[in-house]
Amino acid sequence: xxxxxxxxxxxxGWPVAGKRGKKRELRTIAAPFTVAxxxxxxxxxxxxxxxxxxxxxxLTGEHLGRHQRADLAARVRTGRVRKKDTRRAERKxxxxxxxxxxxxxxxxxxxxxxxxxxxxxLYDERASLSRAVRAIEKRLATPCGKRSKGGVRGxxxxxxxxxxxxxxxxxxxxxxAVEARIASGRPAIVVGGRRLLKxxxxxxxxxxxxxxxxxxxxxxxxxLTADGESGAPxxxxxxxxxAETGEVSLVxxxxxxxxxxxxxxxxxxxxxxxxxxxxxxxxDRVIAHRAVRYDIxxxxxxxxxxxxxxxxxxxxxLPTPQEIQxxxxxxxxxxxxADHLAAYILDPHGNPVGEPITVPIAVTGPTSTxxxxxxxxxxxxIRLAKEHHCAGIxxxxxxxxxxxxxxxxxxxxxxxxxxxxxxVAGIPTAKFRERLRGMAFHAGLVVIAVDPAYxxxxxxxxxxxxxxxxxxxxxxxxxxxxxxxxxRALGHRIRRRPGVTAHDQRIVARRATGQTVFIPRARGTASxxxxxxxxxxxGKTRPRQGD
Numbered sequence: 001x002x003x004x005x006x007x008x009x010x011x012x013g014w015p016v017a018g019k020r021g022k023k024r025e026l027r028t029i030a031a032p033f034t035v036a037x038x039x040x041x042x043x044x045x046x047x048x049x050x051x052x053x054x055x056x057x058x059l060t061g062e063h064l065g066r067h068q069r070a071d072l073a074a075r076v077r078t079g080r081v082r083k084k085d086t087r088r089a090e091r092k093x094x095x096x097x098x099x100x101x102x103x104x105x106x107x108x109x110x111x112x113x114x115x116x117x118x119x120x121x122l123y124d125e126r127a128s129l130s131r132a133v134r135a136i137e138k139r140l141a142t143p144c145g146k147r148s149k150g151g152v153r154g155x156x157x158x159x160x161x162x163x164x165x166x167x168x169x170x171x172x173x174x175x176x177a178v179e180a181r182i183a184s185g186r187p188a189i190v191v192g193g194r195r196l197l198k199x200x201x202x203x204x205x206x207x208x209x210x211x212x213x214x215x216x217x218x219x220x221x222x223x224l225t226a227d228g229e230s231g232a233p234x235x236x237x238x239x240x241x242x243a244e245t246g247e248v249s250l251v252x253x254x255x256x257x258x259x260x261x262x263x264x265x266x267x268x269x270x271x272x273x274x275x276x277x278x279x280x281x282x283x284d285r286v287i288a289h290r291a292v293r294y295d296i297x298x299x300x301x302x303x304x305x306x307x308x309x310x311x312x313x314x315x316x317x318l319p320t321p322q323e324i325q326x327x328x329x330x331x332x333x334x335x336x337x338a339d340h341l342a343a344y345i346l347d348p349h350g351n352p353v354g355e356p357i358t359v360p361i362a363v364t365g366p367t368s369t370x371x372x373x374x375x376x377x378x379x380x381x382i383r384l385a386k387e388h389h390c391a392g393i394x395x396x397x398x399x400x401x402x403x404x405x406x407x408x409x410x411x412x413x414x415x416x417x418x419x420x421x422x423x424v425a426g427i428p429t430a431k432f433r434e435r436l437r438g439m440a441f442h443a444g445l446v447v448i449a450v451d452p453a454y455x456x457x458x459x460x461x462x463x464x465x466x467x468x469x470x471x472x473x474x475x476x477x478x479x480x481x482x483x484x485x486x487x488r489a490l491g492h493r494i495r496r497r498p499g500v501t502a503h504d505q506r507i508v509a510r511r512a513t514g515q516t517v518f519i520p521r522a523r524g525t526a527s528x529x530x531x532x533x534x535x536x537x538x539g540k541t542r543p544r545q546g547d
Contacts, residue, residue, distance in 0.1 A: 061222030080185030228291030329391030333486025392446030
């Protein structure tokens with residue numbers, strides 16, 4: 001039989017031939033590719049407003065949120081229809097009477113986006129449930145303690161098999177409900193968040209009082225979103241920010257016009273906004289009257305108001321891995337783990353340079369704390385890459401969604417499988433990928449994604465011990481994986497050729513077969529090169545093949 005251990009990156013390990021089975025062939029390795037630049041940008045600044053201004057914003061958000069939720073419910077009742085049959089113009093006309101034309105356009109657009117996102121989530125949930133059902137059914141079709149011809153292993157005991165049969169019925173019931181929602185075109189949407197809604201029945205576990213929960217629930221259901229409009233003053237007429245003074249003003253809905261303190265039913269805040277991150281890009285857009293979207297949000301835990309600005313970025317053309325290799329640029333190979341980042345600098349020929357790099361990541365604590373620590377780790381990676389004049393950062397094209405849904409059926413069992421699943425669940429793959437893509441792009445670096453297959457296995461096998469002997473420091477299998485990732489991004493083989501990072505002088509003197517770069521012979525005690533006319537030493541009768 002074929003035994004294989006799981007790689008820490010989610011792929012299968014090196015296949016080992018058993019007594020009665022053949023060695024399994026390696027799967028095809030996908031080519032590396034350049035991660036696309038971010039499609040837009042989003043920045044935030046705090047609004048230091050008075051209690052009276054906060055009350056005006058709260059009234060406006062509650063009024064618009066109530067009508068936006070009603071419009072969203074009408075859109076869900078319409079179901080999956082063609083775009084021209086969504087009756088958006090009719091719904092927008094109804095909303096205009098209780099707000100304004102631009103507020104109504106933002107509400108209907110937000111409702112349509114939320115509906116389409118919920119439908120896509122239903123399709124993803126159906127796919128994940130189908131994968132789990134197929135995995136359990138395959139194992140149930142095999143007797144306990146045995147293997148089928150296809151290599152599927154049955155459950156070890158009748159008790160576990162019985163529990164899996166019950167689990168299968170639960171999954172099939174959920175799958176039936178999801179398929180029914182897809183057929184009807186009516187997804188379940190909770191404005192404010194399903195997690196917060198369920199926390200209402202478990203306030204003690206959520207460590208919230210009823211008043212605190214109510215404040216968070218009401219803050220999550222406010223609607224203060226204004227879509228940008230090219231040609232409008234400063235890129236947005238509904239919520240406008242003056243480019244010179246930073247003054248913020250917004251149009252009040254029709255029933256709240258009596259609260260206006262500026263002409264044309266507008267309300268001007270006493271505070272000024274000064275975006276520090278990407279301020280130059282924001283100024284370029286508002287001065288040119290290009291569209292900028294603004295969102296006003298309230299954080300009840302801190303009792304603070306924030307203003308978010310977002311816009312679509314122009315499509316950028318980034319160099320391909322082949323172009324980076326042709327230019328002879330360095331790369332920073334990075335291996336993402338649950339609690340740290342392992343990295344190594346690679347020269348244009350794929351050779352590791354310097355010592356191994358370890359950047360810790362603490363993924364515990366509140367969401368904002370975890371996000372800040374992840375940003376700090378990525379900032380350190382970018383600093384190292386720019387310090388060593390690297391053209392980009394090479395990472396694995398990680399995606400554990402399917403593995404997380406299949407769970408125990410395909411990710412091992414017992415204590416070892418449980419630890420591995422917890423490790424996979426603790427790796428912030430999606431956030432790391434998105435944060436790295438945006439931060440690296442603004443720093444002038446390229447992100448290259450490679451196939452994660454066998455990187456940890458081969459990195460440990462071919463690079464861990466040689467690098468540890470060469471650097472005289474602690475080198476882990478994750479550092480070896482970072483070297484493997486960087487070499488794959490540069491188009492080189494992962495396996496170390498003879499002569500690379502060798503510690504013996506006579507081994508260094510011989511040039512490795514298929515070496516990517518010429519290594520000069522060692523001087524001093526090395527033997528001189530032999531030719532056909534060089535006398536043989538000892539009782540040798542003919543030149544050796546290497547001569």
